[in-house]
Amino acid sequence: MGYPYSHPSEVPILSKHFGDPEARTLDGWRARGGYEALEKALNMSPEEVVDTVKESGLRGRGGAGFPTGLKWSFMPKTKDKPHYLLCNADESEPGTFKDRELMRWVPHQLIEGCLIGAYAMGAEHVYIYCRGEFFEATQVLAKAVEDAYEAGIIGEDILGSGKKIDLTVHAGAGAYICGEETGLMNSLEGDRGEPRVKPPFPAAVGAFGMPTTINNVETLCAIPHIVANGGEWYRQWGSEKSPGTKLFCVSGHVKRPGNYELPLGFPLKDLIFDVCGGMIEDRALKAVIPGGSSVPLLSAEEAEGCSLCYEGVVEAGSMLGCASVIVMDETTDIVRQVTRMASFYAHESCGQCTPCREGTAWVTTILKRIEDGRGTEDDLDTLVEVTDQMTGTTICVLSDSVAAPVQSSIKKFRDEYLALIRRGERVGAA
């Protein structure tokens, strides 16, 4: 479709209709084979649907990469209270912009995925929690839901199957932490967006205190295709541990930034230099953040052989996260970038846990001081030790998220910090 760029290496499944306004409408979606997978799923038993998803090896696209089928199977089989499916559309990780596009261009794909998921888990209500800033995406999605209700696809008797599933689109108020699954639940219930202590896990006590499963938009969008074509079909792409395709959100110093749907395991080098057309003005690559701002950054050497699948990025020293690739060239001031990220997390910390509430702000203060040329070499040790104490010590992983870029940048780009501290020299400063 050429939205806005495409490349022959792409395998457009989820993103096939990006840029095609007709695919947004119910008729347009049906004309493109929409809701056939739902019909097929309704003729299967819920267990068969879960098994199909398990077979496909689909892993959660929200960042953690937890196997979706396994997650679904945690839901209680007996139903003595309501079950809920939540769709996490609070896409707020810096560098990520795939869910927004999925909702803008193919809202019915998401609705179909939600309904299949709800059917498989016996959930009577689906909530799609949209990021507060996604005005357009929320409107498009709300319209699609309205149309689907009218057509009898959602509601009392979905596609004449006798099944009742409701779907609500809920707009958040714009907080990063509401993308954390239990923070999202609190926010949905009308409380402060503060992550909950686990256990209990959502499958036991989730939204409104009921068994709940929460999936990312992209995960649920893959479901109709897997149900329609089978689990084995999905495995033709990707690796053994990371099957299927994935939307890569590439931003930063490349010639053609954007969303690219590629098989997992795609070489990072090719993504940057082939798919995205290479570096702007052909400058040298300095660092890559492969999975959104909360993962360790990779140096150019580490990026060289990195394969973009869950296990491949871990091998290279980072994490795939939600596959938000932020590319930085030689002109990038790493200290400024890391300071920018840290201040984002300090701003977004919910403030419950002491290490995160105080730590994110302290780390930001120290980084800003270094950036201003008033740092000391001791500050680097303090940063490493403080971020160490912010790792694995809090309710959610927000504070780990600030530790990753800080620690990895000090390890890999210590010279840049030292240059600023010793001589006030800034890399790439205009």
Add this chain to the structure above:
Amino acid sequence: MTEKKTAVTGPPLEAGPIDMVTLTIDEQEVTVPRGTTLLQAAQGAGTEVPHYCYHPGLSSPAMCRMCLVEVEGAPKLLPSCTTTVADGQVVRTESDDATRMRRGVLEFYLLNHPLDCPICDQSGECDLQDFVFAEGREHGRGRDAKRVLGRDDFGGDVLFYGDRCVMCTRCVRFMNEVEENPLLTVVDRGNRSVIDTFFDEGLEQAEWGGNVVDICPVGALVSKDFLYKARAWDLEHTASVCPNCSQGCNIDLHTRDNLVHRIKPRTNPDVNGHWICDYGRATYEWLNRGDRLEAPVVRAGGRNTAMGWTASLEALKGRIDALADGLGKGSVKAVVSPFWSNEDLGAVARLIETLGGGSIVFRSPRADAEVALKGFEGLARRKDLTPNARGAELLGYERVGDDAGQGGLDELADHDGVVLVLGDALDDLPEGTAKNAALVVYFGAYTSLALISADFQFPITTFAEQEGTFTNLDGRVQRFWPALSAPGAARPAWLVLGALSGALRDEAGPSRADQAFALVAQAVESYEGMDYETIGAEGVQSNASAPVRGD
């Protein structure tokens, strides 16, 4: 009997045998009921895991991250306040990781803390001060400017010092979960988050808001009434029972220089949990009253003369002996105050029995309505605003007068027998009350205009100056201990009355409070078999039938 109360957290009290779990905490084997948290299990084993957000009377949000402990097999440190015990668990509260973590959390707290201990009311009883002293870093690494929030009036008796706050949210949770009157909240997020009230709706609208001062682990919430009055380490704490209503909340009287400076709740899960009401907390000034009777006063020839105890009691005995022939059955009319203990009130009955009998009445001021603490069943500021009205009732005394604790004593005017008054200063009656009586004796703590021309005035101690027991609304008998020294020659009423009865009966009166209680326990069926040892510090339920709730 009231229903058994349970703390918000803690092992579920289910029917059937309790399932026990054995685990190891710091090399020590512990066996506790399943469902117990690691923190509680450690407490039972004598190990206090440092914590801020956890409070036994509130839910546990596990957010201060101070109580993290190492559990063998767990990939990371676990919050001991929410992690429950499992068989064979090996827990280390002092492992390198746990200790390092606590040091880190303490450093985070001190980043923006003003370190104003020298002028902070909490100093000396502050968890931040204590834990930093025990485990904190010698030097902080914070080099940057601190955040300054200043102070805010939260209404009621509560003042908020934002800079000292550790954001444990105990206060917010107390208002939400226990008072069920959400007047406090967290505003903003991250390190900009701060505790606040909703616009102008502050804690003046709360009835139990003072408890947030008690549960604040640091000096962020302090009492306006107590502000700068005393250093914590100068205060003596004496276990007592709140004298301001018939609920009988367990309290500590905090005293210095023979003055009560504040009332703090003393934990008793069966009566008041960790809480007391604002009314009870604030109503202590009367314990520091200055207009005390300090010496026995004998009236002779129209003049009041101060005398010593021996001479005055002998003079009284002489008057009684002289009257003895004229004392008919029921000729004594006594008025007692339910602010006095069972021992004191019981001694009145014993004396009157010695004198040939009579009537005993009491007056108790009453509030219009109870003020219940919604989140803690069975706890309320009761209608009776005296601590021992139930004790007086169980002794068989008759309640008279109105809800202001006045009136009902018209009979005294014409009575020509003996009039005996204990405690009640008869403030509503004119000078020269009971002028037709053959003998008027006042055992009182405060000077009384109505009884200024009584034949005898004996100075007695208040509950705060003596040992004794009160019986609360539910019939629970609870002990208190002397917190203040008695003014002048004042003595406990049970001692004076007992000596008098003893002299009249030709036997020794009680010389200790427990002996005085034993005499009461003999006389009152509901107290059968009770003594000071069994009552202990937390009190014992008597077999008195429960009163009608809300009465």
